[in-house]
Amino acid sequence: MGAPDPYGEDLQLALHLAYALHYRGLPGVDPEREWDPEVLRFRRLLERVFLAALRVDTAGGDDVDAVLAPLLLEPVAGRGPSWHLSRHGTRDQLREYVAHRSVYHLMEGDPQSFVVPRLEGQAKASYVSVQHDEYGAGRGERMHAELFADMMRELDLEPVHGRYVDAAPAVTLAPVNLMSLGGLHRSLRGVAVGQFAMIEVTSSPGSQRLSAAFARLSGGTAGQRFYDEHVEADAVHEQVLRRGLLADLLAREPSLATDVVLGVQAGLLLEERFGEHLLHCWQAGESSLIR
Numbered sequence: 001m002g003a004p005d006p007y008g009e010d011l012q013l014a015l016h017l018a019y020a021l022h023y024r025g026l027p028g029v030d031p032e033r034e035w036d037p038e039v040l041r042f043r044r045l046l047e048r049v050f051l052a053a054l055r056v057d058t059a060g061g062d063d064v065d066a067v068l069a070p071l072l073l074e075p076v077a078g079r080g081p082s083w084h085l086s087r088h089g090t091r092d093q094l095r096e097y098v099a100h101r102s103v104y105h106l107m108e109g110d111p112q113s114f115v116v117p118r119l120e121g122q123a124k125a126s127y128v129s130v131q132h133d134e135y136g137a138g139r140g141e142r143m144h145a146e147l148f149a150d151m152m153r154e155l156d157l158e159p160v161h162g163r164y165v166d167a168a169p170a171v172t173l174a175p176v177n178l179m180s181l182g183g184l185h186r187s188l189r190g191v192a193v194g195q196f197a198m199i200e201v202t203s204s205p206g207s208q209r210l211s212a213a214f215a216r217l218s219g220g221t222a223g224q225r226f227y228d229e230h231v232e233a234d235a236v237h238e239q240v241l242r243r244g245l246l247a248d249l250l251a252r253e254p255s256l257a258t259d260v261v262l263g264v265q266a267g268l269l270l271e272e273r274f275g276e277h278l279l280h281c282w283q284a285g286e287s288s289l290i291r
């Protein structure tokens with residue numbers, strides 16, 4: 001058997017299914033399989049291939065500030081699904097976008113929660129304060145995953161875990177798999193924190209564009225509610241993560257800087273691949289979902 005494509009459908013789907021055992025499980029699969037040594041052994045092989053490719057395909061380095069700095073400057077013009085949808089996307093494309101994103105957003109915050117026991121002091125306090133917001137700050141109906149489910153209903157999509165996994169190509173699964181990989185390995189806590197910081201830093205302007213897309217296309221208010229929440233919350237989260245989490249974590253464990261940089265760069269790489277796939281399909285007049 002040849003080496004599997006690290007970004008290919010087989011590897012990413014297999015990883016996604018192996019990780020699913022740690023979240024909501026899989027229909028018809030014994031929950032005990034979560035700690036089945038054979039599953040874990042196989043998963044480990046896939047993770048090594050994925051991680052090795054990410055290390056090769058990113059620039060690397062250990063300057064966390066330098067790698068985040070360009071992300072803080074919002075370009076006046078850009079490309080990517082949120083730019084496209086805000087201007088000339090169709091309602092069908094918006095539905096596709098939400099179906100892809102549901103793989104993560106119906107469990108928003110969960111992969112990152114695995115990181116909590118691996119942190120200490122101010123870094124931990126800052127991290128948890130961001131997570132507190134992701135989980136609705138004590139109100140179930142305000143959890144971001146719930147706001148996302150409301151938005152799916154508004155678009156006549158089914159807000160059910162795993163519902164769109166079959167339709168999701170590898171480019172959709174890969175960024176979510178990276179979250180699980182970073183969350184489930186203590187040794188990769190730097191990668192997890194880097195990807196999380198990247199998402200929070202870039203989320204606010206992207207959410208603004210998606211809110212505009214919903215205002216134009218959805219005919220309801222749930223989508224705007226979800227993205228407007230992120231415009232405001234993530235502007236604050238960005239500050240908390242950089243000044244509270246990253247500053248304290250790197251003061252305690254300076255050797256994690258390389259992995260934080262990897263998390264930022266790998267997260268960006270996978271987001272770019274996802275975005276390029278969607279734009280490529282839409283420009284060709286095709287669906288970006290598998291079916």
Ligand SMILES: [Fe+2]
Pocket residue numbers: 108134144230
């Ligand atoms: Fe959120």
Ligand SMILES: [Fe+2]
Pocket residue numbers: 130134200233234237
């Ligand atoms: Fe956030």
